[in-house]
Amino acid sequence: MSARQSRVSAMSDFNSTYSENDENKPPEKRLTAFEKLSRDLSNDQKCLKEITLGKRIAFYRIRGQLGTGNFSQVKMGIHALTREKVAIKILDKTKLDQKTQRLLSREISSMEKLHHPNVIRLYEVVETLAKLHMVMEYANGGELFNKISNEGKLPESEAKSVFAQVMAAVQHMHEHQIIHRDLKAENVFYAGTKLIKVGDFGFSTVSRPDQTLNTFCGSPPYAAPELFKDESYYGTYVDIWALGIMLYFMVTGIMPFRAETVGKLKKVILDGYYSIPMYLSEPCQDLIKSVLQQTPIDRLTVGKIIEHKWLENQEFPEALEEYNLNPALDDNGNLKDEEVQARNMLRELGINQDHIKQAHGKESRSCITGTYRIILHRLQKKKLGYYDILEQEQNHSSQNGNSGTKSTNSKNGKSKLCTIL
Missing domain, CATH: 3.30.200.20 (Phosphorylase Kinase; domain 1)
Structure with missing residues (x-):
């Protein structure tokens, strides 16, 4: 031709x-x-x-x-x-x-x-x-990851607004049975100083709440413990864990689980030990702890995260027509x-x-x-x-x-x- x-x-x-x-x-x-x-x-x-x-x-x-x-x-x-x-x-x-x-x-x-x-x-x-x-x-606002890497952690007041918008987006996804499987600060974008967009659905899939998945997807630092156990997993719980990692990164400027190699990172995540800085407010600390639970079913649901005290008075944009x-x-x-x-x-x-x-x-x-x-x-x-x-x-x-x-x-x-x- x-x-x-x-x-x-x-x-x-x-x-x-x-x-x-x-x-x-x-x-x-x-x-x-x-x-x-x-x-x-x-x-x-x-x-x-x-x-x-x-x-x-x-x-x-x-x-x-x-x-x-x-x-x-x-x-x-x-x-x-x-x-x-x-x-x-x-x-x-x-x-x-x-x-x-x-x-x-x-x-x-x-x-x-x-x-x-x-x-x-x-x-x-x-x-x-x-x-x-x-x-x-x-959008031309750049990645959330780059902003924090260049300017440092977000004040809690700013982090609340950003996280609320991310939560609204994830709630919309899960309502449509779409699991993102690659939620991280690199895939959250600024479309303005206060306007947030979640993107990059390259690893996304459709999955019912009672349906298990078995493909390891996403970035290892954001990976839930069950992903390292060579077992099937529930998509919503994996997304929720990643949200907890993202929140920690937003308010501290560092990752809760860190290691030099993926093998060592796997061990750190499975051990489940991490520290929360005392300068964070008690509600913020509580939300992080309630999301980063080793057992998937113990993690807060998306609905419970949205209702959490730390996110009081935040706006959660509704879906468009x-x-x-x-x-x-x-x-x-x-x-x-x-x-x-x-x-x-x-x-x-x-x-x-x-x-x-x-x-x-x-x-x-x-x-x-x-x-x-x-x-x-x-x-x-x-x-x-x-x-x-x-x-x-x-x-x-x-x-x-x-x-x-x-x-x-x-x-x-x-x-x-x-x-x-």
Whole structure:
């Protein structure tokens, strides 16, 4: 297959639908944004060159690199129609074995099911012959791990807010029977000074509360004792243990279990001995002790952690409305306000009801769905006041002479939320 045929194949879900006969093509000035983009992706030499060089994929222009993983690299992208910044996780399919392919499939499936302010959102999946691209929410605040490593432990007042948001995210996951299996400070991200996102679902799986698992996943310093015993385990308890390790790290700046090798770390964790600094408040100490229990069933449940005295008066954000291209009617049989607005914005871009129907059933593997999700998520964040919060932070930063980050314009809805996976 030629390079051009590959490009055409990669864009088949919109090229075949929106190609036009030359004799019927309207003048340039009458093309909608969607029509112009679709035409350029098929015929414009600059666009085709960018695709060949890996600087563009489908509706996204690819920019600088954000991070790398064992099987992937993450780059920043810009959605050509909405101008929304996104994070694009790029995987080379030729290097993925069957196990990794299964994990990738689970990662996509898990992210499809989650709709929460504190969970990184999946917008679209774009697949070519050689690569798979996961287009996700983009944030520039960095990892919780790096913040603590560079600045030291968090004050308890700040740690409470961060941990409450993480707990809200994990509760949402478990309600959907999704076990993260890699909860750690490296997978918690700042989308603003006070806005937290949990990401990287590469080891996630679906598991009922009464169902056992047997695959060792995650980072050894966060691994529960039962993972080292070559026994089956319950996923929720493993996530809860990891939350206890994360909390300890947040408020002390160090890990409760430390060793030079994985073998020695295993022994330390199985022995179960660790010390809690006396400078921590009694409720904080009690919560750590109540979570880091050797016996899984003795650990506090997610619900009990949320109700714990240490987290009194903290906000636990609720799940967002699920978004899809199928009408989600309210009790009166009408579309919800955000969905009406999102569809109006799609029409302004030139995406009509016929286009939406053709995207039905493709879920994230449709450029129409991706555009819709980006627009709707932007509206949801605006409704929750996230843009106002971010704008206040930017203004405060500017007043203090810190111009290292560009300000966010809440009026035009441009987001600076992101993830580095």
